[in-house]
Amino acid sequence: MKLLDKAFRLLGSKGARYGVPAALLLAMTALPFFLDDYALHVLWNAMFYALLALGLNVIVGYCGLCDLGYAAKFAIGAYTTGILMKSFGWNFWLTLPMSILVAVITAVIIGAPTLKLRSDYLAIVTLGFAEIVRITARNLPITGSASGLNAIARPSLFGLRLTKISHWYYVFLVLVVIFVFISNRLRHSRFGRALAYIREDEDAAQAMGVDTTRYKLYAYMIGAVLGGVTGSFFAVTMTSISPGSFDFTQSANILLAVILGGMGKIPGVIAGAAFFAIFPEIFRDVPIVGNMRMLFFGLLLIVVMITRPQGFWPERKRG
Amino acid sequence: MALMQITDLTMRFSGIVAVERLTFDIEEGSITSLIGPNGAGKTSAFNCMTGFYKASSGEILFDGKSLIGLKPYKITRLGIVRTFQNVRLFKNLTVLENVMSGAHSVTRQSVFGALLRTPAQRREERGIRENAEYLLDYVGILNKKDELAKNLSYGDQRRAEWARALAAKPRLLLLDEPAAGLNREEKDRLIELIHKFRADFGVTVFLIDHDMDLVMKVSEKVIVINFGTKIAEGTPAQVQSDPLVVEAYLGVSEEEGGAL
Ligand SMILES: Nc1ncnc2c1ncn2[C@@H]1O[C@H](COP(=O)(O)OP(=O)(O)OP(=O)(O)O)[C@@H](O)[C@H]1O
Ligand SMILES: [Mg+2]
Numbered sequence: 001m002k003l004l005d006k007a008f009r010l011l012g013s014k015g016a017r018y019g020v021p022a023a024l025l026l027a028m029t030a031l032p033f034f035l036d037d038y039a040l041h042v043l044w045n046a047m048f049y050a051l052l053a054l055g056l057n058v059i060v061g062y063c064g065l066c067d068l069g070y071a072a073k074f075a076i077g078a079y080t081t082g083i084l085m086k087s088f089g090w091n092f093w094l095t096l097p098m099s100i101l102v103a104v105i106t107a108v109i110i111g112a113p114t115l116k117l118r119s120d121y122l123a124i125v126t127l128g129f130a131e132i133v134r135i136t137a138r139n140l141p142i143t144g145s146a147s148g149l150n151a152i153a154r155p156s157l158f159g160l161r162l163t164k165i166s167h168w169y170y171v172f173l174v175l176v177v178i179f180v181f182i183s184n185r186l187r188h189s190r191f192g193r194a195l196a197y198i199r200e201d202e203d204a205a206q207a208m209g210v211d212t213t214r215y216k217l218y219a220y221m222i223g224a225v226l227g228g229v230t231g232s233f234f235a236v237t238m239t240s241i242s243p244g245s246f247d248f249t250q251s252a253n254i255l256l257a258v259i260l261g262g263m264g265k266i267p268g269v270i271a272g273a274a275f276f277a278i279f280p281e282i283f284r285d286v287p288i289v290g291n292m293r294m295l296f297f298g299l300l301l302i303v304v305m306i307t308r309p310q311g312f313w314p315e316r317k318r319g
Numbered sequence: 320m321a322l323m324q325i326t327d328l329t330m331r332f333s334g335i336v337a338v339e340r341l342t343f344d345i346e347e348g349s350i351t352s353l354i355g356p357n358g359a360g361k362t363s364a365f366n367c368m369t370g371f372y373k374a375s376s377g378e379i380l381f382d383g384k385s386l387i388g389l390k391p392y393k394i395t396r397l398g399i400v401r402t403f404q405n406v407r408l409f410k411n412l413t414v415l416e417n418v419m420s421g422a423h424s425v426t427r428q429s430v431f432g433a434l435l436r437t438p439a440q441r442r443e444e445r446g447i448r449e450n451a452e453y454l455l456d457y458v459g460i461l462n463k464k465d466e467l468a469k470n471l472s473y474g475d476q477r478r479a480e481w482a483r484a485l486a487a488k489p490r491l492l493l494l495d496e497p498a499a500g501l502n503r504e505e506k507d508r509l510i511e512l513i514h515k516f517r518a519d520f521g522v523t524v525f526l527i528d529h530d531m532d533l534v535m536k537v538s539e540k541v542i543v544i545n546f547g548t549k550i551a552e553g554t555p556a557q558v559q560s561d562p563l564v565v566e567a568y569l570g571v572s573e574e575e576g577g578a579l
Binding site: 182185186188189190191192193194196197200201203204205206207208209210211212218222 | 369371390391392395396400401403407408409410411412416419420421422423424425426428429430432433434436440443444447483487
């Protein structure tokens with residue numbers, strides 16, 4: 001534990017603030033030259049979870065709202081893109097603005113009536129909404145019913161058709177950089193502080209002039225947009241989507257990644273997501289443990305929550 | 320015309336009447352106090368004035384404009400800023416971030432400003448930060464600016480809360496028991512500070528307190544309530560010799576530790 005603390009202190013120092021992310025980014029850029037497709041896929045998956053966790057982090061980590069149905073946000077993005085491409089022959093890149101628009105509209109429909117109430121209502125409503133989305137997708141012909149949408153076309157970027165896992169690895173790496181940039185800018189602004197004030201004490205935030213209902217809705221909309229965009233990219237990477245990819249376990253995993261990573265701290269949230277994606281893979285082939293890896297995973301979660309309820313990422317050093 | 324005019328303000332909860340037909344004025348530029356025994360309805364009156372409670376009946380006018388039905392954040396934007404009886408800082412944020420919250424109601428930048436970090440946004444951010452630092456220095460805890468609010472001593476938390484309130488550039492500053500939990504020396508400095516607030520920022524101050532000594536030293540007008548109704552109003556000297564006030568305070572003198 002002491003060693004870990006020391007390592008974290010080092011990570012928190014000034015030079016490390018830019019040095020570590022830069023070094024990590026460099027390493028991530030170089031990795032496809034050394035890894036096989038399977039390993040790349042695992043890392044891609046980790047980045048995919050990192051995007052979702054960063055999106056949910058705006059809602060849960062920054063603003064302190066409880067969203068139990070985040071999978072619905074990326075389902076909506078994925079289906080918007082999937083339907084527009086398959087049924088209407090749209091180019092992938094043109095589906096992105098639509099995906100954002102649909103995310104904003106659904107966020108307003110769910111959030112506007114709910115966020116006026118005490119925060120716990122949002123948990124129930126998002127949980128219910130996620131189920132509605134999943135069941136609707138299972139039953140509509142346009143969403144491909146239970147089998148979902150298949151053979152979604154691969155888009156091109158600057159004339160290159162993005163077919164290999166290494167292509168998508170880089171696309172997602174860029175997305176992670178963009179999401180981190182957005183998260184970081186939001187956090188260090190009047191807007192981001194207002195979200196933190198709401199998270200810490202909603203009444204005091206009101207007393208300081210924050211229109212809490214409106215700001216909660218903004219946070220919810222931003223989270224929904226980030227989730228929707230991630231869903232759109234998910235659809236074209238996987239080329240097939242089905243209701244099974246968006247069940248409650250997904251929502252729970254993303255939420256746990258955010259909580260485990262320490263609510264609102266960007267590196268922690270990313271680490272939490274990576275941990276979720278990579279941990280089960282590492283133990284997949286270990287005998288005995290492999291079969292019980294989810295059990296170990298659960299135990300580990302419990303241990304972390306008991307010993308470090310504030311998440312495993314440390315507080316920023318002050319003073 | 321008085322800055323704030325309260326007429327027949329009544330706040331009823333199921334069963335109890337916390338405030339009953341309360342009427343008084345707060346003159347612009349004055350330091351006015353509201354006192355009364357425990358449970359007299361002081362905080363309830365405050366909560367009605369700041370929109371946290373919806374008054375059952377009565378009228379509250381600020382600068383001639385009715386505050387009835389306005390949400391707390393709107394009232395803050397009109398220039399009425401409060402502190403809380405049990406200090407309500409944002410515990411897990413730094414002291415500086417806490418004080419910066421005061422600027423929220425008097426600044427503009429939102430989501431796009433944050434993302435694009437325009438020159439206007441950066442200028443505003445700098446202004447917010449510098450003003451917060453100035454106010455932390457003003458209340459004497461600038462050296463604590465990077466500490467988490469929850470790690471401050473009680474007295475320093477109170478100071479941070481005053482700085483936060485001042486950052487909102489209030490016309491009317493409402494302090495709910497600012498002296499509670501402070502020691503003698505800190506109380507003396509508070510008396511000075513309240514006078515300084517008015518002199519330096521031109522605010523009108525309205526405060527609640529139990530501490531008669533403090534109230535008498537600091538205020539020009541005192542309103543005394545008991546069981547939600549006004550029993551006396553006047554200068555500290557007038558109020559202190561009022562038989563009704565003496566009786567109200569003597570009636571609870573054991574719990575109050577002889578507050579009068
Ligand atoms: N939200 C509420 N719901 C029900 N009753 C309340 C509520 N707020 C206050 N009361 C009641 O109203 C009465 C007045 O309370 P209030 O807090 O306004 O008194 P106070 O004068 O501020 O007392 P203190 O000196 O202890 O702070 C009390 O009987 C209290 O229990
Ligand atoms: Mg009170």
